[in-house]
Amino acid sequence: MKNVKEYIANHKDRFLTELIEILKIPSISADSAFSQDVLDTADAVKLALENAGCDIVEIHETDGYPIVYGEKIIDENLPTILVYGHYDVQPPDPMDLWNSPPFEPVIKKTELHPEGAIFARGACDDKGQMYMHVKALEFMVKTDQLPCNVKFMIEGEEEVGSNNLATYVSENKEKLKNDVILISDTGMIANDIPSITTGLRGLSYVEVEVTGPNRDLHSGLYGGAVANPINILAKMIASLHDENNHITIPGFYDKVQELSDAERAEMAKAPFSLEAYQKSLDIESVYGEKGYTTNERNSIRPTLDVNGIWGGYIGEGAKTVIASKAYAKISMRLVPHQDWREITELFKNHFESIAPKGVRVKVKPHHGGQGYVTPIDTDGYQAASKAYETTFGKKPIPQRSGGSIPIVSLFEKELDSKTILMGFGLDSDAIHSPNEHFGVWNYLKGIETIPYFYEYFTEKSLGRG
Amino acid sequence: MKNVKEYIANHKDRFLTELIEILKIPSISADSAFSQDVLDTADAVKLALENAGCDIVEIHETDGYPIVYGEKIIDENLPTILVYGHYDVQPPDPMDLWNSPPFEPVIKKTELHPEGAIFARGACDDKGQMYMHVKALEFMVKTDQLPCNVKFMIEGEEEVGSNNLATYVSENKEKLKNDVILISDTGMIANDIPSITTGLRGLSYVEVEVTGPNRDLHSGLYGGAVANPINILAKMIASLHDENNHITIPGFYDKVQELSDAERAEMAKAPFSLEAYQKSLDIESVYGEKGYTTNERNSIRPTLDVNGIWGGYIGEGAKTVIASKAYAKISMRLVPHQDWREITELFKNHFESIAPKGVRVKVKPHHGGQGYVTPIDTDGYQAASKAYETTFGKKPIPQRSGGSIPIVSLFEKELDSKTILMGFGLDSDAIHSPNEHFGVWNYLKGIETIPYFYEYFTEKSLGRG
Numbered sequence: 001m002k003n004v005k006e007y008i009a010n011h012k013d014r015f016l017t018e019l020i021e022i023l024k025i026p027s028i029s030a031d032s033a034f035s036q037d038v039l040d041t042a043d044a045v046k047l048a049l050e051n052a053g054c055d056i057v058e059i060h061e062t063d064g065y066p067i068v069y070g071e072k073i074i075d076e077n078l079p080t081i082l083v084y085g086h087y088d089v090q091p092p093d094p095m096d097l098w099n100s101p102p103f104e105p106v107i108k109k110t111e112l113h114p115e116g117a118i119f120a121r122g123a124c125d126d127k128g129q130m131y132m133h134v135k136a137l138e139f140m141v142k143t144d145q146l147p148c149n150v151k152f153m154i155e156g157e158e159e160v161g162s163n164n165l166a167t168y169v170s171e172n173k174e175k176l177k178n179d180v181i182l183i184s185d186t187g188m189i190a191n192d193i194p195s196i197t198t199g200l201r202g203l204s205y206v207e208v209e210v211t212g213p214n215r216d217l218h219s220g221l222y223g224g225a226v227a228n229p230i231n232i233l234a235k236m237i238a239s240l241h242d243e244n245n246h247i248t249i250p251g252f253y254d255k256v257q258e259l260s261d262a263e264r265a266e267m268a269k270a271p272f273s274l275e276a277y278q279k280s281l282d283i284e285s286v287y288g289e290k291g292y293t294t295n296e297r298n299s300i301r302p303t304l305d306v307n308g309i310w311g312g313y314i315g316e317g318a319k320t321v322i323a324s325k326a327y328a329k330i331s332m333r334l335v336p337h338q339d340w341r342e343i344t345e346l347f348k349n350h351f352e353s354i355a356p357k358g359v360r361v362k363v364k365p366h367h368g369g370q371g372y373v374t375p376i377d378t379d380g381y382q383a384a385s386k387a388y389e390t391t392f393g394k395k396p397i398p399q400r401s402g403g404s405i406p407i408v409s410l411f412e413k414e415l416d417s418k419t420i421l422m423g424f425g426l427d428s429d430a431i432h433s434p435n436e437h438f439g440v441w442n443y444l445k446g447i448e449t450i451p452y453f454y455e456y457f458t459e460k461s462l463g464r465g
Numbered sequence: 466m467k468n469v470k471e472y473i474a475n476h477k478d479r480f481l482t483e484l485i486e487i488l489k490i491p492s493i494s495a496d497s498a499f500s501q502d503v504l505d506t507a508d509a510v511k512l513a514l515e516n517a518g519c520d521i522v523e524i525h526e527t528d529g530y531p532i533v534y535g536e537k538i539i540d541e542n543l544p545t546i547l548v549y550g551h552y553d554v555q556p557p558d559p560m561d562l563w564n565s566p567p568f569e570p571v572i573k574k575t576e577l578h579p580e581g582a583i584f585a586r587g588a589c590d591d592k593g594q595m596y597m598h599v600k601a602l603e604f605m606v607k608t609d610q611l612p613c614n615v616k617f618m619i620e621g622e623e624e625v626g627s628n629n630l631a632t633y634v635s636e637n638k639e640k641l642k643n644d645v646i647l648i649s650d651t652g653m654i655a656n657d658i659p660s661i662t663t664g665l666r667g668l669s670y671v672e673v674e675v676t677g678p679n680r681d682l683h684s685g686l687y688g689g690a691v692a693n694p695i696n697i698l699a700k701m702i703a704s705l706h707d708e709n710n711h712i713t714i715p716g717f718y719d720k721v722q723e724l725s726d727a728e729r730a731e732m733a734k735a736p737f738s739l740e741a742y743q744k745s746l747d748i749e750s751v752y753g754e755k756g757y758t759t760n761e762r763n764s765i766r767p768t769l770d771v772n773g774i775w776g777g778y779i780g781e782g783a784k785t786v787i788a789s790k791a792y793a794k795i796s797m798r799l800v801p802h803q804d805w806r807e808i809t810e811l812f813k814n815h816f817e818s819i820a821p822k823g824v825r826v827k828v829k830p831h832h833g834g835q836g837y838v839t840p841i842d843t844d845g846y847q848a849a850s851k852a853y854e855t856t857f858g859k860k861p862i863p864q865r866s867g868g869s870i871p872i873v874s875l876f877e878k879e880l881d882s883k884t885i886l887m888g889f890g891l892d893s894d895a896i897h898s899p900n901e902h903f904g905v906w907n908y909l910k911g912i913e914t915i916p917y918f919y920e921y922f923t924e925k926s927l928g929r930g
Contacts, residue, residue, distance in 0.1 A: 093778070094681065159783075160783060187686070203685075214747035215562065215895065215898050215900070216562070217897070218898065219770045219798065219897075220668075221763060221867050223796075223798050224766055224867070225751055227750075230702075230773075231703075233699070234699040234771065237695075237700075238699045241696070281679055281691060283679075283823050283824075285822035285823045286692075286823065287690075288689050298685075298686060298687055298688060298689050301689055303684075303688040305688045306699065307786050307788075308777035308780075309779070310776075311773065311774050312794070315495070315773075317494075318626065318670045318772070320670065320772060320897060321898070329778060331688075333688050356752065357749050357752070358752040359748075402689070402690075404685050432683040432784065
């Protein structure tokens with residue numbers, strides 16, 4: 001890839017301005033109040049793909065938010081890369097913890113990002129990482145170095161479970177036909193320790209509702225005499241973990257694959273400082289399943305976390321009330337071989353079974369997805385590894401991530417091709433949190449590295465690698 | 466009391482209209498957004514007392530909301546009754562459960578109130594019951610039948626802990642000097658089963674905050690590896706009750722006075738249908754401390770209830786986040802001899818002590834008050850009992866209530882006089898809940914009964930009873 005560094009240096013400011021414009025649109029797919037913004041973002045992505053050099057760009061309607069499809073086919077005999085990304089973002093709350101408004105991007109220096117980072121919701125997850133691919137294409141097209149065919153599939157419902165993507169994919173297998181799927185929606189260990197994600201956890205997300213009396217009650221007149229839905233919900237949630245922080249749902253671990261000591265020893269080689277980890281989170285101690293290290297707990301082990309809880313009086317001051325209802329949003333991260341539908345069913349049955357008399361329980365499944373593990377001996381992985389080595393000067397470490405991209409296992413099944421997860425963000429970029437950011441260096445390094453993947457993957461596919 | 470029924474019949478419509486006007490003002494003391502409304506309500510009460518015939522009415526400023534003081538002294542040698550009530554109300558939420566707006570009073574018939582009930586926040590607690598005393602005074606003054614002196618002390622902070630009343634009372638002992646204190650802020654068993662509250666529970670209200678990581682985290686990248694404040698809070702709350710629903714806070718029961726079997730047998734005589742109770746709340750079963758009946762659980766036993774809980778993402782849809790903080794509002798109802806400050810301290814120490822490493826816990830005491838038990842052999846109780854008997858045609862049942870009027874025990878200590886709790890509401894009037902209401906029959910029956918208490922108490926005090 002000739003002059004990639006020069007091209008990026010010459011267009012750096014524009015690359016940043018263009019991304020910032022897209023980050024300004026609050027494309028929060030979880031909140032219907034922002035539906036027009038989500039649609040506007042799809043249009044912006046369409047325009048960006050056209051400008052970057054795609055020959056065909058289409059907005060495909062779904063039952064939810066549209067999918068932006070783009071392609072540049074230069075030769076049927078050359079391999080085809082399918083780039084997947086998403087243009088929707090997580091809700092920004094709690095708003096009061098943001099140091100600058102989530103949809104008014106600003107560039108500020110941080111300890112880990114001395115060259116500055118873009119602070120905005122979606123800066124890293126996934127608008128910033130998705131846009132790297134758009135700019136990488138622009139470079140290859142404008143400098144006549146595009147070595148193969150490329151297709152883009154950018155959706156707007158990843159943060160709410162990609163409910164309509166599955167249907168879209170299965171209905172468009174021919175259109176989406178490819179030799180490898182490329183996704184940048186994960187992270188790497190550090191700017192000087194590149195890594196490639198080789199595993200993802202699955203997900204089951206549910207919402208529970210506990211109903212006690214048919215109305216809110218005065219806690220003095222009824223306190224102690226009726227089941228308090230909040231106390232009961234707390235008791236039920238607490239019972240989902242035992243004293244070793246194992247999950248108590250019957251059958252939950254049945255299909256969990258235990259790693260061999262050798263595999264665990266290999267994992268343990270990844271550089272990690274427990275002290276630095278605790279310091280960065282300002283916690284006195286980590287906490288988790290007995291018998292596993294921190295890096296095992298958040299990657300190769302399934303988990304259950306309450307993501308939100310509410311009930312009763314949560315306003316200013318005091319209200320002596322026993323609420324009629326209490327609610328919680330609960331998600332379980334799953335590991336390969338755990339089926340998310342089966343786990344959701346196990347949760348539902350168990351949670352309903354532990355409800356005491358005097359309350360009624362509803363479990364409403366939200367969404368979910370399967371875990372995924374990719375082999376490292378494929379052309380795709382090898383090409384990605386060589387691309388990082390070229391631009392970072394270091395061979396990347398294969399790493400299992402604790403996150404989920406529910407759609408990945410579906411791609412493999414429907415499109416019969418492997419997915420390569422080339423992430424350029426850092427865990428400390430606060431995705432899904434206030435003050436999400438993405439390093440300017442990382443953004444540009446991604447744009448620099450992606451073209452090499454195209455080059456190496458094409459060579460390997462044509463047997464010249 | 467001559468012609469009391471006639472007077473009420475002739476002025477019934479005005480009595481209702483006047484009350485409705487006061488109910489229209491949203492005097493929510495817990496929410497500072499309504500401070501002007503609270504102040505306006507104080508003015509309305511002042512005017513009402515003047516119109517009813519008080520010779521002096523003053524608004525006394527405090528560090529919080531003002532106290533309305535009024536008096537009519539007809540003869541220093543006659544006994545003096547001090548009437549206490551409050552003009553502030555509970556917050557109305559959850560708003561969506563109200564069938565009519567909480568501050569737009571409407572009169573509707575119900576099964577228990579065939580003559581209609583006034584639906585509005587504060588209709589029963591305590592604007593309606595307070596206003597009965599104003600109208601009873603009007604009757605006695607206008608018909609020249611006031612048999613003794615009367616003082617009114619109507620505050621605006623009862624629903625937030627009466628924080629400034631204590632200071633006011635101790636600084637105005639001479640002004641508030643009285644022979645008996647009369648309060649209508651409790652209920653009775655049923656319209657055909659009059660009862661007088663002889664005991665109240667104390668209260669300790671606290672707010673807790675559990676902090677884990679210094680920011681919200683992505684539940685995929687960190688899930689399972691750090692303490693989740695919501696899961697931890699649930700665990701801590703669950704641990705506050707054991708398998709028999711006894712409270713586990715060390716020392717919590719030390720000063721709880723167990724009732725004798727005779728006393729419990731006496732209590733058990735009060736008419737009560739468990740089936741009707743469960744039906745009215747639409748619950749399959751009651752729930753509470755092992756070894757005690759429903760009526761014991763909500764009156765002679767201390768309790769711990771979560772009144773509100775919140776943390777993480779509680780908006781529409783899904784957010785895979787581990788919150789940095791989780792919160793709960795927790796209140797404990799206490800029985801006589803439990804000191805609320807001591808219990809608050811026991812709770813704080815225990816709750817902090819059970820926090821696992823990896824989270825930090827803050828316990829913020831809100832307010833509280835002591836429990837109270839009144840003897841039934843006093844002039845005050847006997848006069849009240851006779852008054853009910855006169856107007857209801859039945860001797861009222863002495864009853865311990867589960868509610869709290871924190872200020873009552875303070876009155877006894879500071880003013881050296883007994884408090885008589887003449888309540889005319891029903892437990893089913895939904896105080897502190899959506900659709901609070903107060904029976905028109907009960908409102909008028911209270912106005913009819915109160916003058917007889919004045920008459921009988923004066924007779925007994927002068928040795929003519």
